[in-house]
Amino acid sequence: xxxxxxxxxxxxxxxxxxxxxxxxxxxxxxxxxxxxxxxxxxxxxxxxxxxxxxxxxxxxxxxxxxxxxxxxxxxxxxxxxxxxxxxxxxxxxxxxxxxxxxxxxxxxxxxxxxxxxxxxxxxxxxxxxxxxxxxxxxxxxxxxxxxxxxxxxxxxxxxxxxxxxxxxxxxxxxxxxxxxxxxxxxxxxxxxxxxxxxxxxxxxxxxxxxxxxxxxxxxxxxxxxxxxxxxxxxxx
Amino acid sequence: xxxxxxxxxxxxxxxxxxxxxxxxxxxxxxxxxxxxxxxxxxxxxxxxxxxxxxxxxxxxxxxxxxxxxxxxxxxxxxxxxxxxxxxxxxxxxxxxxxxxxxxxxxxxxxxxxxxxxxxxxxxxxxxxxxxxxxxxxxxxxxxxxxxxxxxxxxxxxxxxxxxxxxxxxxxxxxxxxxxxxxxxxxxxxxxxxxxxxxxxxxxxxxxxxxxxxxxxxxxxxxxxxxxxxxxxxxxx
Numbered sequence: 001x002x003x004x005x006x007x008x009x010x011x012x013x014x015x016x017x018x019x020x021x022x023x024x025x026x027x028x029x030x031x032x033x034x035x036x037x038x039x040x041x042x043x044x045x046x047x048x049x050x051x052x053x054x055x056x057x058x059x060x061x062x063x064x065x066x067x068x069x070x071x072x073x074x075x076x077x078x079x080x081x082x083x084x085x086x087x088x089x090x091x092x093x094x095x096x097x098x099x100x101x102x103x104x105x106x107x108x109x110x111x112x113x114x115x116x117x118x119x120x121x122x123x124x125x126x127x128x129x130x131x132x133x134x135x136x137x138x139x140x141x142x143x144x145x146x147x148x149x150x151x152x153x154x155x156x157x158x159x160x161x162x163x164x165x166x167x168x169x170x171x172x173x174x175x176x177x178x179x180x181x182x183x184x185x186x187x188x189x190x191x192x193x194x195x196x197x198x199x200x201x202x203x204x205x206x207x208x209x210x211x212x213x214x215x216x217x218x219x220x221x222x223x224x225x226x227x228x229x230x231x232x233x234x235x236x
Numbered sequence: 237x238x239x240x241x242x243x244x245x246x247x248x249x250x251x252x253x254x255x256x257x258x259x260x261x262x263x264x265x266x267x268x269x270x271x272x273x274x275x276x277x278x279x280x281x282x283x284x285x286x287x288x289x290x291x292x293x294x295x296x297x298x299x300x301x302x303x304x305x306x307x308x309x310x311x312x313x314x315x316x317x318x319x320x321x322x323x324x325x326x327x328x329x330x331x332x333x334x335x336x337x338x339x340x341x342x343x344x345x346x347x348x349x350x351x352x353x354x355x356x357x358x359x360x361x362x363x364x365x366x367x368x369x370x371x372x373x374x375x376x377x378x379x380x381x382x383x384x385x386x387x388x389x390x391x392x393x394x395x396x397x398x399x400x401x402x403x404x405x406x407x408x409x410x411x412x413x414x415x416x417x418x419x420x421x422x423x424x425x426x427x428x429x430x431x432x433x434x435x436x437x438x439x440x441x442x443x444x445x446x447x448x449x450x451x452x453x454x455x456x457x458x459x460x461x462x463x464x465x466x467x468x469x470x471x472x
Binding site: 062063065066069073076077080082083086087090097176179183184186187190221223224 | 302313408422
């Protein structure tokens with residue numbers, strides 16, 4: 001995140017605290033990104049060991065959410081921030097909730113990777129892997145936009161969610177056809193379906209984070225707003 | 237919510253502001269509860285008109301989230317609250333996010349009610365209706381606990397989510413069997429499955445709100461904590 005909003009502080013200690021939580025939220029983002037990559041790797045190769053590693057790692061994501069959230073509350077109580085400092089803390093407080101939910105999505109994907117019945121369903125895993133890589137790139141770019149508090153990028157990224165939704169709809173149709181052709185495959189295919197849904201949710205969460213970035217930079221809440229209205233409002 | 241935490245304020249205006257946002261979050265809860273009831277009614281009787289009413293009503297839920305959220309930020313910036321006042325505002329800020337997501341779940345349920353193919357699948361709708369009524373009762377009781385900031389009740393209600401999860405698993409198994417026996421039903425059954433999933437998510441959201449209530453009353457973050465640890469921690 002840019003330092004311009006921080007420079008004006010008289011209190012060096014307050015600066016250090018804001019710097020600390022923004023570093024911590026980026027570290028949490030990095031961890032979640034790794035969890036997403038590994039859960040998708042685990043599903044693509046049905047690697048039970050890697051899947052278990054992702055599932056076991058989720059408690060670290062949860063722990064980071066709770067500790068950053070506590071720190072945000074402590075800073076608000078102690079420093080009584082206003083304007084962009086307050087918006088920064090609120091942005092971080094909301095972002096960590098979405099990062100934690102992306103962590104849950106990774107667990108869901110990893111759990112599908114533990115389903116031994118999928119050994120016979122390799123072709124099904126290809127399209128979800130492609131969609132998963134798209135979601136990973138979106139998350140990576142979203143975290144970049146967060147690191148630089150780049151509202152223009154956030155607005156661009158906001159559109160990725162609609163693309164991911166389209167990919168998801170395609171996968172659901174494909175899985176549906178597959179189940180109708182081979183009803184015995186239904187239990188295994190449902191696991192793929194839950195994983196696909198989890199990947200689609202990653203896109204929703206990234207979209208939320210992009211909205212918080214725009215809120216921080218522009219001081220305007222753009223949730224539940226269409227892309228066109230958002231662009232108009234922000235004069236971009 | 238009890239008034240004891242409010243009584244100590246010298247500023248009558250600040251009191252009025254806190255009173256106002258707690259009334260608004262309860263009004264939002266009432267609206268979401270009605271949306272949930274009507275979406276379930278619409279699905280049980282495949283009433284397309286009622287379903288459309290729920291879908292059209294979602295923007296009101298979204299609007300309430302944004303306006304309450306803005307008011308929370310404004311109060312933090314203007315009043316610089318500490319201790320239980322700050323916890324109240326944080327509790328409300330988190331609660332409205334979950335209420336808004338319950339609103340989204342209602343839209344998902346209402347959309348299933350628009351699926352004409354479900355006319356031939358009435359038996360499938362009975363078990364989801366039962367689960368839905370359970371979720372509605374849980375939401376109603378959660379909003380009651382929120383109105384009275386009752387941590388004991390919140391801790392009790394926290395257990396309902398596990399029961400709803402069990403009901404959900406039963407429904408998924410039932411739907412899976414149904415699809416395997418009659419593959420032509422798959423597209424319609426998937427709509428029921430998404431609706432069941434949405435109902436299950438309502439339970440997750442209620443559990444979150446219960447955790448915020450405990451956070452407000454006890455000043456302790458109990459997210460990602462087991463019921464046993466929570467009970468021990470809180471000495472209940």
